Amino acid sequence: MATTPSNKMRPKPHLPPNLPSLVATAFSRSVATKTVNFYPTSVTLLTINSIPFQLRYSPSLASKPKPPSVTTPKLFFNPFASPTQEMLITPFGTSPPSHNLVLNKFAVVPEHFILSTSAFKPQTHLLEADDLAAAYACIDAYARHNKELFVFFNSGDHSGASQPHRHLQLLPVENMKEGLEGEWDVLAKGLTDPNTRGKLPFEVFARDIEGLGGDGEELRRVYLELYNQACEAVLGVAEDIKHEGEAQISYNLAMTNNTMAVVPRLTEGGVVKDKDGQEVGNLALNGTVLAGTALVRSEMEWNALREDPDQVNQVLGRIGVPNRARM
Template sequence: MTPIKPPPNLPELVKTTFSKALAAGDVNFYPTQVTLLNINSVPFQLRFSPSLANKPKPPAPPPSSTPPAADRPRFNPFDNPSPALLVASLPPSHNLILNKFAIVPEHFILATKAFKPQTHLLEADDLAATYACIEAYRADGKELFAFFNSGEHSGASQPHRHLQLLEVERMREGLEGQGGWEVVAGRLVGEEEVVLPFRTFVEGIHGDMDGEALRGVYLRLYRRACEALGVDGVREEGEARICYNMAMTREVVVVMPRVAEGAEVRSAGEVVGKLALNGTVLAGTALVKSQAEWDALRNDPEQVIEVLKRIGVPTESEPALRL
């Protein structure tokens, strides 16, 4: 496999493209308030973006005499992406594209050029391209967090295969004076014992690994996640057998099996909303869109722990759950 090489100035390129797109109105940025919650002694971000509730809908596709294939989306932001959002092409197989609806500044996406399903198992070039972006940021003294959502319970929103990338320092914005926060995925290897409310499967990686080696790690973790749900995960190609999130940093790959996207939020016994989570849960972050949810969870952080137990396999669960 030919090595995938992002532009050497990738961090600056992402920053410049985001700034231009934001000024031109091609990107929607939603500022947030943030607080830190204590989740099993792990600092966990809770963010509130009231304006995100009014996020605009994507435009409808033009009328066509030829209906789209059943496995293709009617509107696909990753097919022939807007030039204003295109950060760079990664020949031969991927594009880097800004997230049009950003909570974290400079949030960008690694998408396959050809349509491939989000629910299929990742390929070696997907993982190699992701790690190449992480290394490009590392060369500039920065850290990237990458995540992947697959399946109806994972927080996935687009059927076209893509991974998402966030600069860790931008994820810390607003936390000044609130104590330390680190990406949770990175804390799951090493001597420190970190116990989360849900089970994760973790393996270390390093810069000498090629795409096939990275895929070997990913598949081992995927199989373990399948086993935790009582599912046969022998298959190495095609449709995944479970819903899951994957996260990657420079030093670790994490896979988390999912059984629900989220759960209800209550205040004084009344349901006031739903906390839904995607792969950023493996960074240690969550997002709410209403004042009622924000107030309820800040006043009762135990609710967050209960939601985290319900979205995956609870840590204390010994018998495998079955779908």
């Protein structure tokens, strides 16, 4: 098995102490000027194996432009290459800045923002210590204001990834709860508990990171341990797992202030059927599945899944490696 190369101690990234208000101000301004498209949603809570799971419905999102297929001979637009002043929240990291914080142009959750590398790096390559340290610095900046962030990363064909430039996505947890009438919290926060993991139809691997102090090398060590487990679950072997360059599997990563989790992915989602057995759509899931959320764009999907929540459970069972604890 490959080993992690040794690195010199890197300075921890520093962010503006008022990051939550910076994000909120930038988001409000950009929605007002229509630089950012905000799509309001309806929301309900489903119970999946006793886990509260959000289902959101945004009919307006159906009009969101789709990226061109890989066979399209046109140059792919990269929104992270040179972010406009309207979209840029702040650059940060070592000098020159290693990362940018930018607004998500198509937001379902208010103040959804993105951590992208300043220079182009592939989304399909393994994350580096600097990426993880930067993400945790954002989590910590919110924690200093008694706020929570949910961070997720999509990598590979089956993960829900849509942009080739490396980026992690960040959602204020308080805003993820908007419109909810029942009790719900971010799923990833409880995934270090074997009982919680055992309720899920797919394998997920998680570790406590609260005591690591946001150190990038330590975070990457944990990340690689989880990635190794995910690769072994998909490939069946633990040998020759590379720790640099292209990832060998599709996966999602999630981070909170206390937990890092990785779920290996085999497919992006599954079909949705109405009560007559007719296909009415497709439920696609990205890294927000580790928050315990799903999003649909059509009323037929919305109605079908509320009437038959077990369909969500069935799709969850298809997206990854079947959970051995439930077999």
